[in-house]
Amino acid sequence: MSTRGKADAEGMSSRAGPAVAPSGVRKRRGPLTWVSRDRLSALVFLLPLLLIFGTFSWFPILRSFVMAVQYTNLVSPATFVGLGNFANVLADPLFGTSVANTAYFALLALIIGYPIPLVLAVIMSETRRFKGLYSALAYLPVVVPPVVAVLLWKVFYKGGTNGAFNSILGGVGLGPIQWLGDAAMAMPSVVVEATWAAFGGTVIIYLAALLSVPPELYDAAEVDGSSIWQKIRYVTLPHMRGILFITLILQLIATAQVFTEPFLLTSGGPANATTTVLLLIYQYAFGSSLGGHFGEAAALSLMLAAFLGIFTAVYFWLTRSWSTTS
C-alpha cells in the first residue's frame, strides 16, 4: 500500500515539475508512469483479454479438472465420483487399443514423415536455379485445407480397381489394395496422407536453419579434405541438431493429438484399427453410441495432457546435453 502511494506521489511530482522526466531515469514501472497511474485505462485495455481468456481458456482448463472427477450428463446435477471416470477409462478395452494405435501412428509418422523434410531441405538448399519453385511446390500441400486434403486422398484411396492408386498399381500388374478397408493397411494409409499434408512446413523450417550454417565451417572442412557426405555428417547435421530436436518433439506432440485424418478417412475403422486417443475422447463426449460421457472424456484428455507434459519434460531432460545449438 505504501509503495503504491509512493508511486502516485512520484507521478504527481513529475507531472507538477518538468513535463518530461530525464530520459536516463527509469522508473520501476516503465517510462510511462503518468499513464499507468491511470489504472482505469489499463483495466479497460485488459478487459478483452480478461473476458475472452477467462471465459474460453482459463475457466475451461480449470473446469476440465472438475469435470474429470464428476459424473455429468447435462440433465441432472453433476455428482462427485472421485477417480471413477479414470477407472472407467482404464477399464475400457478401447483405451488400450487407442493408445496402441496412437503410438503406432506416431511411430509410422516418425519413420515415414520425419526424414523426408530433412533430406528434401538439404537437397533443395543446394539448388542453383528455381529455388523459389522448389519451396513453393513443397509448401503447396500445406496450403490445401486439411479437410479437402483428406477428402481428396480418400478418393485416391478408393478400393476398387479404378481407384487412382489402384489403377497405378494395376498398370504394373499389382492388385487392388483396400487402402482404407484393410485393418493392416489403414493406419499406414492415414500416415502417408498426414505426411503429405505436413512435410512442406517442416521443409521451410529446415531450409531456414540450413542458411544459418556458417560457410567458414564448410571451407574449413574442405581444407581438411572432407567429402560432401562428411560435410553433411560433421558440419550440417550437428548444426541442425537443435532444430531437429524441436521438430521431433513437436511432431510427436502433434501426432499424439491426431484427429481429422483418421476421423474423416476411416472414422476409426476398420475394426477400430485407426481409433486414436483423440477419436476415443470425441466418442466419449459426442459419439452417437458412447456420447454424453463428458467426465470420461475430460479424464482421458487430462491423462493425455499429463502424459505429453511428462514425456516432453523427460525428452528435454534426456537430450539436454546434446540438443544445444552452437
Add this chain to the structure above:
Amino acid sequence: MNVPFLTRGQPSAPQAERGLVSAAEWRQRRVGWTLRVIHGATLILLLIIGLGPILWLAKAAITPTQDTLREPLALWPNGFDLSLLTQAFTKIHIERYFMNTVWIAIGSWICQITVATTAGYALSVLRPRGGRLLYGLVLATLFVPSIVVLVPLYLTVLSMPIVNIKLVDTFWAVWLPAGASAFNVVLIKRFFDNLPREIFEAAQVDGAGPFRLFWSIVLPMSRPIVGVVSVFAVIATWKDYLWPMLVLPTVALQPLSVRLPTLERGIQLDLFLASLAIATLFPIVLFLIFQRMFLSGGALSGAIKG
C-alpha cells in the same frame, strides 16, 4: 513508380555466401552431374507430389461426368465441361458455405486482433500492477494442449457461465474462443516491447492520453505484425474443422470445412470433386499473394500453432 524496381532488377552479383557444396566440387564432372540428376529428380518428384494432386483435382472439376470415374489417371480430359462448377453453385450452393467461412474468418479475425492488440498494449506499454502475472497466465495456456479444453469449452459455449447464454449454433461460438490465442498475445506484446519508447514519450508531451496513444501511435506502427497475425487468423479459420463441426450443427451456418465431408455421401463424385476444387482455390490464391511471407519462416509459427 517502377524506378526502384528497375534498379533492383540488375543482374545480381555471384552469390557471396556458399552452401554445402563448394564451387570446386560443382566443377568436378562426376559430382556436378550427380547433383544435377538429384536436383532434376527432386524437382520432378515435387511436381508429382506437390502439384500433382492439386492439378488432378482441378482436372476433375472440369472433366465431363463419369470420365474421372472410368479413367482416374487419364492425363487429358475428354473434353471440357464447366457444368460441374456451375452445378456446385446451383445444386449444392457452395457459395453459402464459402460465405459462412468468410464470415467466420472475419469475426474470428476481429476478435483475435482486438484481444491481442489491446492486451499487448496494456501489458507492454501501460504495464499495470499484476501485468506480469497476467502475462504469465497467458503464457501458461500455451503449454496446455488444446484437447484439454475441448470438452469443457464445448459445455461453456453450450451455456455461458454466469450469463447463461447459449452460443452453440451461432457464429459467436467460433468467433469468441478464437480470441483466446496466447500465441497472438505473445507475438504482439513482443513487437510492442521493441517499439521505441521515445515516441511514446513524445506523444505524452504532446498531450496524448492512453487511448489516443494506442489508436494514433501504437496501432499504425504495428501494421506489419498485425498483418502477420491477420493472415494466420484467416488461415486458421479456413483449416479449422473439429471445433466448428461441434458448435455449428445447423447446415445453413456451416463453413466449407464442415460442410464438405457431409456432402461426400450425398452427391455424385464429380460434383463433389468440383466442390473440393472451389474450396481449395481461395487458400491457393492467398498463398500466391503472400508467398514470400509463407516461405520465409512464417511456417515456423504455423507449425508451433498447429
